[in-house]
Amino acid sequence: MEISSEVPARELNQQTAQILARVEAGETVTVTKNGRPVAVLRPYGTDDPPAYGFRTDPMGDDPYFQEPPPIEFEPMGADEQDALMRRGFGLD
DSSP states (O other), X not given: OOOEEEEEHHHHHHSHHHHHHHHHTTOEEEEEETTEEEEEEOOXXXXXXOOOSSOSSSSOOOTTOOOXXXXXXXXXXXXXXXXXXXXXXXXX
């Protein structure tokens, strides 16, 4: 026989630990707001998906992510580097 009860949202807010202890002990609790059911708390079962102690994908997939384009450059000789530095520092 399954034990079931209703708890107002305010009571859940004020007595969360006690209500979760009841759920852990096997009770199913329906949370109500203004007399209407809004949620059901029930014990975690073997048919439920695995619960991880950490988020495995905290940000989710970014649909806008694109790999940056590869940077292609030709190696510079010492003289070219020196000229570029002089130009950058206004020494030309």
